[in-house]
Amino acid sequence: MLLSLLFRSMAASALVGLLGLTQPALAQTDADPVLLVALQASKTPALALLEMRDGKVSREAVVGLRRNDQTEAAKLDDLWATGSDAKPMTVALVARLVDRGLLAWDAPLSKLWPALAQTVRPEYGQITLAQLLSHRAGLPRDSSDADYFAAFHADTRPLPQQRMDYLRKALNEAPVAAAGAGQHYSNTGFVLAGAIAETVTGVAYETLMHQEVFEPLGMSSARFAATRQGQNMGHRNGHPVAEKFSTAEDGNPLMYSPAGAELHMTLRDWAKFCLDQLAGAKDQGKLLSKAAYRKMQTNTDGPRSALGWLAPPSIMGRKGPVLQHSGSDGNWMAYVVLFPEQGTGVLVAANAGEDMGADAAAKAVLKAVLPGLSPAN
Template sequence: MTTPQEELSPATRRALLHRIAVAQAEGRAPSLVAAVVRDGEAVWNGSRTSVQGHAPDENVQYRIGSITKTFTAVLVLRLRDEGVLDLGDPLEKHLPGTGAGDATVAELLAHTGGLAAESPSPWWERTPGSLRPELADVLGEQPHRHPVGRRFHYSNPGFTLLGALVEQLRGAPWEDVLRREVLEPLGLRRTTWHPEAPHAGGWAVHPWADAMLQEQVEDLGRMGPAGQLWSTTADLARFAVFLTKGDDRVLSVDSVLEMRAPAAPGEAGDVSAGSSYGLGMQLQYRDGRFLVGHSGSVPGFLANLTISVEDDVAAVVLANCTSGPVVSDVAADLVRIVAEAEPRIPEPWQPLAAVDRAVLELTGPWYWGTHSFVLRLGADGGVSLDPLSATLRGARFRRNDDGSWTGLNGYFAGELLQAVRRPDGTVGHLDLGSFVFTRQPYDEGAPVPGGVDPEGWRGIP
């Protein structure tokens, strides 16, 4: 049973309109369009423009720049899910001879491959892709700026390599693979390599005068998988739903969750602001809220897609100017406005359809030394081991076929939780990555590492 969701209230809608109106006016953007998604559906669209009597709607294309990288990452994860590659494979295994093949697929997705931020001069975003017909032209003679795997360094050429990897393994152009495997299944009919009418024109706004200069639109060629695409708020709203819930025709919910998991820290200044990077997705903590998505900018256009998975709210903001409104701030504010004004209505509580008594036996209090924990069985069949002190670490666990459990988050992500039984079949203790959890603090009947003082608990002698 799903709780029916009402339309956004007039007050919320006005707050959203006010936020984009301020952004367009103060940022001096020729136009700005936005959309908000809640519970899997677009619930609000808005736009502001300097053209009298005309306003772009959710079907007008804007260039989305580096949001393209997230689409490229989806194609790579599809190859992994099919068993065609492993994220730990060095690029050289599948795409030999690039000179950057020591980096793994995962490192390229997370911008930890050590590659340069940009291709060699002239700047690729303002020049035709025909100047860089081969990967060697994109990478240059010295493709690396850092040792492979040592630090996060955002790299546009890295995603060119990932696009070439897709082409190599699929035997077709990147844009054809994208259309067939992602755009068509998700119904993203207005997301294209080249602009298709109606679309916005790209502009530069003079920094010290209210004057505009038209930006040239370039076909980025080899660099396309890093920033070529055009799209609309309607299409990106659908893409946001996919990045939240998955779609088995494209990627499972587990794979999109993997994309959203931190894979690399941001630069030093970004880390202090709570920013990091997943697999083709930017991550940040802002105002106590975990946000995922991606930003984009190319000459003439700014773009941002921001999702709060916990609130099930996403926002898309597109503008047709080289600089101006900080669209990442605008998108985050749109998410916050809806999440705070109209918080998500939780699903009704439902009991388990069936109770596994062997698992039920494990619920309740456990102790790691003197630290108190409680194990709970969730409605999804998973368990959580939560500390009763805020200073300790807990985790959620997924059950394995052999009756053990694998950690899903935090310190215990990937670690194995097992119930160790006595010869009579009763549970003696839990083993979590070598940590022994007992029913009583320092249970003398359990194999507590180092043993237990035979004199037991006592007062001051």
């Protein structure tokens, strides 16, 4: 590890002077030296860390400021944006509907949503939920029409209606590959999966997520809404971003939420989902059927393609299997790494984007803590 955790309480104050950090960044008790070192090497205002072992949270830490133009320290119960790390949560929602017989993993779009299938390119009529959620449907990453996409930032229509309009246009763009022909990361595929869930239930995706995932797991802080003044804020280009969802700088439009846009929650609530995934890997999960956990966490096409998760055989030299993801909207950064065989995992979050060094800082934290979560590969 970057620094021995044996001195993490006693050394915190000494590190303040050594690293040139200001005292407001250390208003929390028991400041974590791993986070301190990573924070100092970037322009990121704050970093947070949560580790999981043996079915529970084993370590929590946060250092830094809620916003870099004020002095209020970030706190353990602050909200952080998960970004695309929420994609496995969308898969879990779909899995709940599959478990109830409302959807089927291998049913084509022509059967799942006949009205939409008739209005899009014919090759998309046969793509399945499993292909959408493992990035194997051949869909482009996002709509190529940047101006059309940007207009959704200011759209006030109901979100399901916005998604339907977006999909009718996006699914008339040429595929990047034939369905099933390799993995091609696609946010559009997840928006389509979320909209399919809306069509079979008659309920908006955001409400479905609360009903089917957040509430059963007790994730009470989860919300599809911007953080506000007086809270933890995302940062870009050296300054806090007041997320009003009206411009591209505000992140992604809210209609993109099935792909992970604008979901914020505490790390402890995010950990509830991850702990359930780890339990599900041992047939002890509470949210889904045993078959659904296996479907989510099993590679479907090559070493990295599970449903929602990236599932490489190892990560940073640590032994897998691994379930992991990263996410950012340009204003926030987040990483999740789970080791199902070891029953361990870690969440790392930053309130800034890559341009302020948040990605490098988060990876430095991962490099420091992963050796304690899984043996060498």
